[in-house]
Amino acid sequence: MNPREAVVSILRRWPYVVAGVLVGALAGYLASLLTPPTYRASISMYISAQYPGDNASAAYQGSLLTAQRIASYTQLVESTRVGGQVARNLGLPDSPSQVAEYISASAVPDSVLLNIDVRTNDPQKSVSIANAAADEFSRLVAELERPLDSNRPPIVVARTVEAAVPPAPQVSPNTFLNLVVGAFVGILIGMAVAWWRASLDTTLRSSATLAEVSGAPVLGTIPQDTQVREDSSMVLREGSSITGESLRELRTNLQFVNIESDSKVIAITSCAPGDGKTFTSINLAHALAIAGFRTLLIEADLRRPRISSRLGLESNVGLTTVLTRRAQLSDCLQLVAGALNVLTSGELPPNPSELLGSNSMFSLVEEAKGRFDYVMIDTPPVLAVTDAAQLSPSVDAALLVCRWGETTRNMLGDSVAALRKVDLQLAGCVFNGAPLQRRSYQYGSYYSDAMTPSPDGASAARTTANESQAATTELRGSPPASAAYPSRPTPGPRRS
Template sequence: MDLRDYIMLLARRWRIVAAVLLLGAVVGYLGGHAETPQYKATATLFVPPPPAASGSRAPSYAAIAASPQVTAPVVHELGLPLTPGQLARRISADAPPGTALVRISADDPVPAAATRIANAVAQRLAVIVERLDRPAGGGSAPVRPTVAIPASVPSAPHLPTLLLDLTIGLLAGLVAGLVLALFMDGADSVLRTADALAVELDLIGGPPLLGTIPKDGRVARRSVAVLADPHGPRAEGYRRVRTNLRFVPSDRGAKVLAVTSALPGEGKTSTAVNLAAALAETGARVCLVDADLRRARVADTLGLTRSAGLSTALLGQAGLDDVLQHLDTFTVLASGPLPSNPTELLGTEAMRRTLLDLAERFDHVLVDTAPLLPVADATVLAPAVDGYLLVVRAHRTTRRELARSVRALQHTGTALTGTVLNGSSGRGDAGSYRCRRPTLARVPAPRRYRPVLQLLARPCGPTPHAIAPFPTTESALP
């Protein structure tokens, strides 16, 4: 992961990081209050250098201040409930550079006890220093250390330091929060909801989310929801995408729109077919092109033939008019026989001219393409299309796959028109406002009014003959 990935991680999981950071601060603050206060008393010992010495020996004497030769007599003298080793951990000594002073400090929960220990250690160290400097042949020592500044009783504890404890808690909380966020992000990198997808698109600079297509167990996945259940939540989801497409700004317009996804099985073909049917409901002239020349599914979905189609026209084996198949609501250009070189065929000038010709004949041209990540078929169409519609499968597409797909489309220089979340768990907004038949009075109406009531009791929405249903097949949509 690079710096950009960590920034995106923070943006996605900032609530977790903030919560753990706050918890660390609280723990640090409470831990500081729970600590036993420690008081420090300091005594200063003056150790003059010997006459023949070239420098001060104070640093050497400071090093033995916590030795057993000093602490053992102090424990016995003061009657402390400590061992010499335990007392040594409460003592610190240092020698300021360029001086003949040794500062001896002692910590204790009781201020007076800290003072007694510091003074006792200073006095005992003076005895040890004088003994060490005494000549081997006898006589008085050339150095007579003295306690220059006795320790005084401290008025305030030096530990705990709330600011230090709070800082440590914050740092520990930050590290723990980042680790937890990284773990959660790695354990659950799948995009599940529209909100999560919208946040991710904002982070990576992706196209806007145009709509959510919910699951609907009443409609088979292989069927065309806009036709099989025109008032169901899936059909309303596609109509919402249709409506939002009108408000997407684009330099070249969005007349020729390529529909793709990161990987197979995310619903790009079902989205293309249903969106074509939804656009046709408005009276627009729509052409659906199956440009997935590796796993063509449009013709099978609509019960059409693909013995001739796009590949036939691109190879010059038939004219465009000869391979177009006209349905009651829109026109389909099937894939035709699958070629051995689909990427090269889709990148030809003939493909660009074909889509340009269709754009002149129809109000909307939808191009079902191959997935982005496995092959380059979708990206070679960039010069021939006005924009891309990226289909994301809920509970399947990962954040990394989404980011790679968006980057691949951005590199083409063609507009990213929008994103569709397919197969979300919720019923969507349409599920709470379905079309219902009017409820009439239960009292039998007079005979002369019954024709009027029968007219009012018709289902709302399009009449059954407004859109002829397409036959379905057993092949599943990718």
């Protein structure tokens, strides 16, 4: 998975990221509620050295002494000696070590200032301890720095710059910061979960992956169009749509498939049931028919036939009738929309695989090749049964329909391997049910605008509609394929 695919996979699973943000922010908020508030009181102490003499040398010596002492004074402020004396002065129930933990000291760089911070869960207690600690620290410094001669003043003096005043401000918890940190951590966790789910998801979600795994070109991508039902009989007969344009694109690409035959016999199959092979078979055959190609659609799914019911055709007479030599091919053809010839399944046999692999099926396809430009055969899924493989001697190539987000890499690989075992050429793949892209929405808007009624009530696409209707009417008036098109000389046996 390259970086771009990883980003797309994470964005596609955005609910995990959103859930991570919400959970992280909620955790930060709960942490703020459950954390006891902390109040801080601060005092600045001024440290000065008193050297005898008023010259510059004495002042310099005093500054050096102060710099040397101030690092030791930070530890002195945090000592249990100061903490114990503060606890006794204030009458606190806390032990000297506990009070010492409340107090922290830090020296201000390049100065003679010492900051004392006190943090407790009570704002008044913080102020009281801070002031008491400053007083005790000043007394302790004076005691430690007093010369042996008691009549002389202390060498170093600590003075309070400004006493702490109540109430002490609350410094934690910082609810806003906890929310931001929780949301950020939630984003990272959500993205990690989304990426983990994406790495476990082996379903096909891009045409590039489909082409890479199958080793065949993607001839068409049929979008998931909410305006077109999956059980629609003929999309091109329902007006302009994004799905209709994708079917026209599939028809155009199919014309350039390298098949060494005057007429092309295509088996349309899928990896598993529900991938949309019947929908593709009906609409692709119809697209070829209205483009002027002599097209025959054979319903060879003898286990779960769907073409006859979707098109409202007679299903008792059809493919099995011809294969069992009870009728001729021309007698069983049914014309749909005045352009498409359909051979329905007929009565369902107990041995569909044997019938599809028989010499009768081969002879039927050879006869159809003499009359039609395209013979489209709707077959059962490859992985479900072996019917599609049984047709390999009769067809030129196969068209594999895969469903976006449902067909897995393993399913596609197994399907391609099954076709290769019987030396059946894979002409290409069709990606069905792909989500609409932004470009498709723009095209869809273009189609909708083309059908918008004009001020006089006429359709803005009247000319295009009339041309399409004229072409359909011309084909509708044509006789059945068996009568309209003379039979070609029957070709010799096909090479295996």
